[in-house]
Amino acid sequence: VSFEEIVGQPGPERALRAALRTGRIAGGYLFLGPRGVGKLRTALVFARALLCDGPGEEDSCDACRACRRARSRVHPCLHVVGEGDGVAEVKVEEVRAVQDRLSLKPMEGARQVVVVDNADRMNEVAANALLKTLEEPPPGATLILVAAEPLRVLETVRSRCHPVRFRSLARESVRAVLEGEGLAAEEADALARLAGGSPGRALALRALGFPQRGETVARRFLDVGRADPAEIAADLAGGEDRPSNRAEARRAARETLFHLAHLAREAMVASVGGDPRTGTEDVVGTALRRFGRNPDRWGKVLRRLLETADTIRANVSVETALLDLLLDLETAWKSLGPNPPPSPSRT
Numbered sequence: 295v296s297f298e299e300i301v302g303q304p305g306p307e308r309a310l311r312a313a314l315r316t317g318r319i320a321g322g323y324l325f326l327g328p329r330g331v332g333k334l335r336t337a338l339v340f341a342r343a344l345l346c347d348g349p350g351e352e353d354s355c356d357a358c359r360a361c362r363r364a365r366s367r368v369h370p371c372l373h374v375v376g377e378g379d380g381v382a383e384v385k386v387e388e389v390r391a392v393q394d395r396l397s398l399k400p401m402e403g404a405r406q407v408v409v410v411d412n413a414d415r416m417n418e419v420a421a422n423a424l425l426k427t428l429e430e431p432p433p434g435a436t437l438i439l440v441a442a443e444p445l446r447v448l449e450t451v452r453s454r455c456h457p458v459r460f461r462s463l464a465r466e467s468v469r470a471v472l473e474g475e476g477l478a479a480e481e482a483d484a485l486a487r488l489a490g491g492s493p494g495r496a497l498a499l500r501a502l503g504f505p506q507r508g509e510t511v512a513r514r515f516l517d518v519g520r521a522d523p524a525e526i527a528a529d530l531a532g533g534e535d536r537p538s539n540r541a542e543a544r545r546a547a548r549e550t551l552f553h554l555a556h557l558a559r560e561a562m563v564a565s566v567g568g569d570p571r572t573g574t575e576d577v578v579g580t581a582l583r584r585f586g587r588n589p590d591r592w593g594k595v596l597r598r599l600l601e602t603a604d605t606i607r608a609n610v611s612v613e614t615a616l617l618d619l620l621l622d623l624e625t626a627w628k629s630l631g632p633n634p635p636p637s638p639s640r641t
């Protein structure tokens with residue numbers, strides 16, 4: 295019953311079911327893969343199956359008291375740390391709090407499950423504290439670390455964990471997940487096109503006003519060179535709809551930049567004669583008319599957009615980063631002229 299909640303991750307599902315069936319449960323797991331593809335959801339499903347008192351061999355029964363408690367997150371032996379999309383840092387206090395609870399064993403041999411979401415956001419002190427538990431896990435304890443950027447997890451921590459790799463989903467699977475969440479087919483389809491195989495990202499985009507917002511920001515972005523960069527930057531940062539929470543504002547700006555990067559990639563592909571694949575044909579057409587069919591140029595724009603998204607994550611003000619980007623592009627585009635011929639090497 296529970297594993298059926300996971301869509302499009304046959305590899306992890308197979309591995310975890312096998313672990314449950316054979317009873318060979320590792321002390322530490324590292325669930326790694328892109329954001330929003332079901333890692334945390336799977337971790338909770340696996341945790342439930344580990345804690346279940348029912349008859350199931352490789353899944354939870356979803357009916358016993360342990361399952362019900364785990365599902366509503368009140369099971370005393372299920373500990374979740376660092377959960378959330380906007381988590382900037384997992385701190386040592388949170389790790390220590392769980393370790394304290396782990397040390398109060400409720401029963402001899404009782405299973406305990408710790409899920410560390412955003413394990414790639416643990417600071418070094420937190421990671422080193424957690425390492426102690428990974429090195430000598432209390433009997434019956436299983437730690438599941440969830441990370442989109444495993445290289446940010448300390449090597450010493452990584453090497454103590456059994457890796458479980460998650461992948462981006464096929465667009466059809468993303469659409470199916472979204473329809474399962476109650477979205478209309480048309481909206482689910484449009485979001486699935488934007489979400490790069492990640493249902494979680496699709497839902498985050500929806501909360502930010504996509505898919506409609508995608509076209510708005512793309513058109514605004516293409517005003518570079520004929521409107522005030524500061525005004526464009528303010529609009530790209532969300533204008534009046536800008537989230538008041540700083541972490542949210544950062545995330546919204548990053549999604550906007552990823553969306554623009556997507557546009558730049560499409561323009562690059564279309565510049566060498568390929569077909570834009572993702573329903574952005576109109577905007578891509580406008581982009582090419584304004585700034586030319588020049589794959590190198592679009593490649594640079596793409597890189598600059600992604601760099602800016604990175605900068606914004608590193609605590610720089612959203613406005614400053616966007617304005618820097620727009621000023622750079624304005625200068626670059628002006629120096630190249632409004633619509634140069636395609637570079638001869640590519641045609």
Ligand SMILES: [Zn+2]
Nearest residue numbers: 346348358361
């Ligand atoms: Zn159960």
